[in-house]
Amino acid sequence: MARKARLKEIRGPITANERAEGVLLKLKDALSSLLFSGPSFIGVLIFFIVPFGVVVYYSLIRSSLNPEFVGLDNYLNLIKNSTFQTAARNTAIFSATAVPLAVVLSLVLALLLDTRIPLKSQFRTFFLSPMMVPVASIVLIWQVLFNQNGVVNDVTALFGAEAIDWFKSDHAPLVVILLFLWKNLGYNMILFMSALANIPTELLEVADVEGASPLYKFFAIKLRYLSPTVLFVAILSLINSFKVFREVYLLTGNYPFDSLYTLQHFMNNMFKSLDYQKLSAAAVMMAIVMVVIIAVLFIVEDWFGKDVEG
Amino acid sequence: MKKKHYIGRAITFIACLIFAFAFLMPTVLTITNSFMTETEIDANYGAVFGTANTGKTYVSEKVNLKFIPDKVSFSQYITVLFKSPDYLFKFWNSVILVVPIVFLQLGIASLAAYGFTRWRGKIRAAIFFFYVILMLMPYQVTLVPNYLVSDWLGIINTRSAIILPGAVAPFSVFLLTKFMRRVPYSLIEAAKIDGASEWHVFTKICLPQCRAALFSIAILVFIDYWNMVEQPLILLADETQQPLSVFLSKINAGEVGLAFAVATIYMVPTLLLFLGGEEYLVEGIAHQGSVKG
Numbered sequence: 001m002a003r004k005a006r007l008k009e010i011r012g013p014i015t016a017n018e019r020a021e022g023v024l025l026k027l028k029d030a031l032s033s034l035l036f037s038g039p040s041f042i043g044v045l046i047f048f049i050v051p052f053g054v055v056v057y058y059s060l061i062r063s064s065l066n067p068e069f070v071g072l073d074n075y076l077n078l079i080k081n082s083t084f085q086t087a088a089r090n091t092a093i094f095s096a097t098a099v100p101l102a103v104v105l106s107l108v109l110a111l112l113l114d115t116r117i118p119l120k121s122q123f124r125t126f127f128l129s130p131m132m133v134p135v136a137s138i139v140l141i142w143q144v145l146f147n148q149n150g151v152v153n154d155v156t157a158l159f160g161a162e163a164i165d166w167f168k169s170d171h172a173p174l175v176v177i178l179l180f181l182w183k184n185l186g187y188n189m190i191l192f193m194s195a196l197a198n199i200p201t202e203l204l205e206v207a208d209v210e211g212a213s214p215l216y217k218f219f220a221i222k223l224r225y226l227s228p229t230v231l232f233v234a235i236l237s238l239i240n241s242f243k244v245f246r247e248v249y250l251l252t253g254n255y256p257f258d259s260l261y262t263l264q265h266f267m268n269n270m271f272k273s274l275d276y277q278k279l280s281a282a283a284v285m286m287a288i289v290m291v292v293i294i295a296v297l298f299i300v301e302d303w304f305g306k307d308v309e310g
Numbered sequence: 311m312k313k314k315h316y317i318g319r320a321i322t323f324i325a326c327l328i329f330a331f332a333f334l335m336p337t338v339l340t341i342t343n344s345f346m347t348e349t350e351i352d353a354n355y356g357a358v359f360g361t362a363n364t365g366k367t368y369v370s371e372k373v374n375l376k377f378i379p380d381k382v383s384f385s386q387y388i389t390v391l392f393k394s395p396d397y398l399f400k401f402w403n404s405v406i407l408v409v410p411i412v413f414l415q416l417g418i419a420s421l422a423a424y425g426f427t428r429w430r431g432k433i434r435a436a437i438f439f440f441y442v443i444l445m446l447m448p449y450q451v452t453l454v455p456n457y458l459v460s461d462w463l464g465i466i467n468t469r470s471a472i473i474l475p476g477a478v479a480p481f482s483v484f485l486l487t488k489f490m491r492r493v494p495y496s497l498i499e500a501a502k503i504d505g506a507s508e509w510h511v512f513t514k515i516c517l518p519q520c521r522a523a524l525f526s527i528a529i530l531v532f533i534d535y536w537n538m539v540e541q542p543l544i545l546l547a548d549e550t551q552q553p554l555s556v557f558l559s560k561i562n563a564g565e566v567g568l569a570f571a572v573a574t575i576y577m578v579p580t581l582l583l584f585l586g587g588e589e590y591l592v593e594g595i596a597h598q599g600s601v602k603g
Contacts, residue, residue: 015558029429032508032578033428036421036424036425036508036512037421037422037425037426038421038424039418039421039422039478040419040421040422040480040483041422041437042477043418043477043478044441044444044478044480046459046461046478047455047456047474047475047478048444048452048455048456048475048478050459051454051455051456051458051459052451052455053457054455055373055454055455055458060596079382079462090409106566109329109458112322112326112329113326114326115318116319117322117323117324117326118320118323119323119326122330123326123330124592125588126329126330126334127329127330127333128584128588128591128592129333129334129581130333131533131579132338132533132580132581132583132584132591133337133577133580133581134533134555134576134577134580135537135539135555136537136538136539136555136556136558136559136573137337137340137558137573137574137576137577138336138337138340138573139558139559140340140569140570141335141336141339141340141565142336144339144355160572166443168452170397182332182333182336183339183569185333186333187595190595190596191595191596191598192593193596194595194596228325231331232598235446239446240497242448242449242450243448243540245449245539245540246540249543249557249559250539250558251447253559260508264449264450264540267449267450267454268543268544271457271544276366279454282450282454283450283451283453283454285479286448286450286451287444287447287451288450289441290446290447290574291452294443294446294540299384306447310409
């Protein structure tokens with residue numbers, strides 16, 4: 001405050017001319033900033049925000065022909081719909097299994113490559129390669145592996161298990177989880193590897209000198225520094241797990257076995273019948289669920305990682 | 311002590327080998343099988359794809375997983391390239407959907423990222439945070455708004471219905487902003503003092519500094535859209551315009567050998583990008599780090 005006053009004393013009072021110049025400069029700044037961000041802002045407005053507003057509106061009215069406000073009726077109808085229940089349950093079960101597996105296994109891969117072994121960069125390339133292979137290209141092999149007469153059944157037969165058609169059994173989600181992990185682990189692993197490389201080495205050296213066990217070093221030091229990455233990988237895997245419709249669709253088409261019927265299948269069918277009310281209610285509900293999940297993960301991460309930040 | 315160390319490393323190495331096998335096996339099998347003749351494919355996989363029902367002879371009732379063909383043959387490729395134009399059309403469909411999206415998204419995003427880098431403030435921070443949330447939304451949320459707009463604009467069932475939302479998708483904006491914020495601010499300030507215009511600073515200072523970032527984001531966007539299935543199913547119901555990623559799964563049982571060849575051809579662009587740009591790709595992924603800041 002005192003400094004400001006002294007500055008004023010030195011440079012004298014601001015003239016009206018200077019003030020006008022300042023305002024002009026600010027205006028120019030605002031204008032050029034808008035010119036740069038404009039295309040993106042407009043695009044996001046047109047393709048996401050405005051229509052999402054309409055989606056919210058649609059979810060609250062009886063139908064587009066009879067725009068009577070019905071409150072939460074559409075949502076209640078949706079929740080009571082048994083197909084929706086199946087789809088939501090399947091998606092929730094899939095995400096709840098696949099996401100923790102994706103986080104833990106990709107961390108394991110990153111830790112494996114954090115040791116001193118030969119061919120490290122080749123291994124990294126191999127682990128990462130599935131992300132660059134379109135799912136559509138390898139579904140044939142997946143079908144060969146998990147068919148009734150497939151290779152996996154030959155292996156399970158060695159242990160006395162009976163041959164099953166994996167895609168038409170209750171084990172079908174397991175097959176999709178394997179495909180999901182195959183595709184996504186490499187990407188997550190890179191995120192963990194870069195986080196591991198950023199841990200201050202002095203800290204680990206001190207721990208070594210003090211004779212800390214590898215397990216202690218992992219849980220007391222590394223995991224603390226990795227917590228923001230754990231959060232990010234969890235969010236990323238969660239989003240990817242909602243996209244697993246792609247794998248299911250390519251493997252089994254539009255009408256899969258019950259245990260593989262996901263939310264996106266449900267949405268696709270609603271699109272076919274152009275049931276805007278159910279579609280809108282489902283989209284809004286999904287958005288709310290996503291925001292809540294992300295918020296919870298943020299809070300957890302804040303609480304867990306606060307002593308290493310800053 | 312030392313001995314124990316070696317054993318640990320050996321175990322780690324073997325674990326890596328096992329993982330490597332699992333990660334490579336599907337891709338390698340698809341590629342090698344594409345060089346088999348139709349007869350050999352039938353002999354090996356007839357039991358899976360039911361070619362027996364179509365009257366063809368097949369040898370075993372069990373599947374025979376084979377890495378190396380008995381006789382390397384290009385017959386499947388010759389069929390795909392010269393006798394069934396359908397697959398090439400679908401491949402071209404993929405190209406003309408994905409390439410415009412990559413260029414438009416990067417163009418719009420680099421402008422926006424410069425905006426987010428150069429001008430800060432509470433409102434901008436809030437907008438950026440909103441972009442992050444939007445980026446994290448799954449298709450179940452974004453496809454409904456996309457469908458509505460395409461319907462209003464009358465572009466449903468045309469390529470624009472996929473290209474335009476793709477062009478303004480927030481992913482590149484987020485990642486590119488993170489990269490651009492690492493450009494030393496002193497560089498920008500020095501140029502401004504020398505009287506450079508914003509456009510000049512953007513094109514001559516910021517973009518060249520972010521060249522590697524742009525390339526890595528281009529790879530990420532390309533693979534994402536090359537792999538798309540959800541959008542074309544809903545926004546582009548016309549099958550003749552659908553990309554190969556959707557069509558591949560519809561190849562019928564009689565053409566399994568062909569399917570392997572088409573599947574391999576479909577991997578070529580992304581695998582080439584991978585071989586040529588792995589370092590950029592890794593850099594691009596690593597920079598996402600955390601969704602914060």
